[in-house]
Amino acid sequence: MTWDAFRRGAAGAAQGEEELRMLWRRFKDHDDPQAKERLVLTYAPLVKFVAGRMNSQLPSHVEETDLISYGLMGLIGAVERFDPERQIKFETYALPRIKGSIIDELRSLDWVPRSVRARSREIERKAAQLEHKLQRAPTEEELAEALGMTLDDFRAAITQISNSSIVALDETWSVSSGGEPLSLIDTIADTGSHRPDLQMEITELRDTLADAIARLPEREKIVIALYYYDHLTLREIGEVLGVTESRISQLHTKAILRLKGRLQGDGEVDRG
Structure with missing residues (x-):
């Protein structure tokens, strides 16, 4: 030029x-x-x-x-x-x-069946319970066994949840001490904000989220990083990792369920 x-x-x-x-x-x-x-x-x-x-x-x-x-x-x-x-x-x-x-x-x-939403919440809770008990992220096999499911049925459930998920990171991840819901979107900086108390809670949520991501299994951690930070599509991530787009979708859904279970579990402990 x-x-x-x-x-x-x-x-x-x-x-x-x-x-x-x-x-x-x-x-x-x-x-x-x-x-x-x-x-x-x-x-x-x-x-x-x-x-x-x-x-x-x-x-x-x-x-x-x-x-x-x-x-x-x-x-x-x-x-x-x-x-x-x-x-x-x-x-x-x-x-x-x-x-x-x-x-x-x-x-x-209301196009998502209630049974799918209920199964999603069940997996979130069970993943958080197992992680607390094992002091590490549970494997697919451990989660399936705890849920009373075969590994194939567990993976099919994950695929069904993945197909019905709507941008999971937009949902409520925690609740502030004032009772206000906090989502990942709330971590976007707003230079016009005059709520230092809420900003402190958002910072704490961001730190807790970073810690929860660090504790994910390696492949799920990579998927989260490539999708939310590098903005790759699921198909592109599959090409990077050498697996199918469907498998990446499963890994993404499992990571989100683990993170939600972990963060909501922390919130319950804090409020207790």
Whole structure:
């Protein structure tokens, strides 16, 4: 790239940012509906991104177009509530709200059988109990035996839970001393926050989560790191580890169930 081309690209980016600032001022100061519409259209790719990531974890009968429709409601709400004066990027503010809007709509449809949810909670509890007893993460065989299942039945249950999971890290992982639910999303820094007590609890949750991840079996730890920190898809992780996407999905689900059981177990101990 020549220096002139670089300067033109930089000038174009600066011009685009200035146009965005003008749109935000028109909408927030004058409630301009056209400015609002243009802002929604500008940030619409965020909805496509979130819907695409979530769709890869959902059953095949869930259409991505439906997820996009649910996510757009979250985007519109984020545009309406966002304060451009705060020192936070709109993308950071909007992503969890788009994701939350999709999750809320999916849950309202109640498409996950109660038996699957009950089995998921049972595995979470049993994994936490065994880890406390053994002082290490239990193996598949140990978990299956404790649950009174064959190894094949246990793996089939994990696959079923995996196919019905909706972004498990968005769910409540702990409860603050004030009774407020805390999820992993709450660990995203908010420079406009003025709640030092809640920030301390979020920091404690982050530390507890890091400790729980460190205690996972090695392959599950790798899957969590590659998926949530390096943002690889399940298929890409399978290629890295040399196993099928289905096997990676099982490892991911087992890791999430272990982590939830561990963190919720800690919360019960703390509240006792």
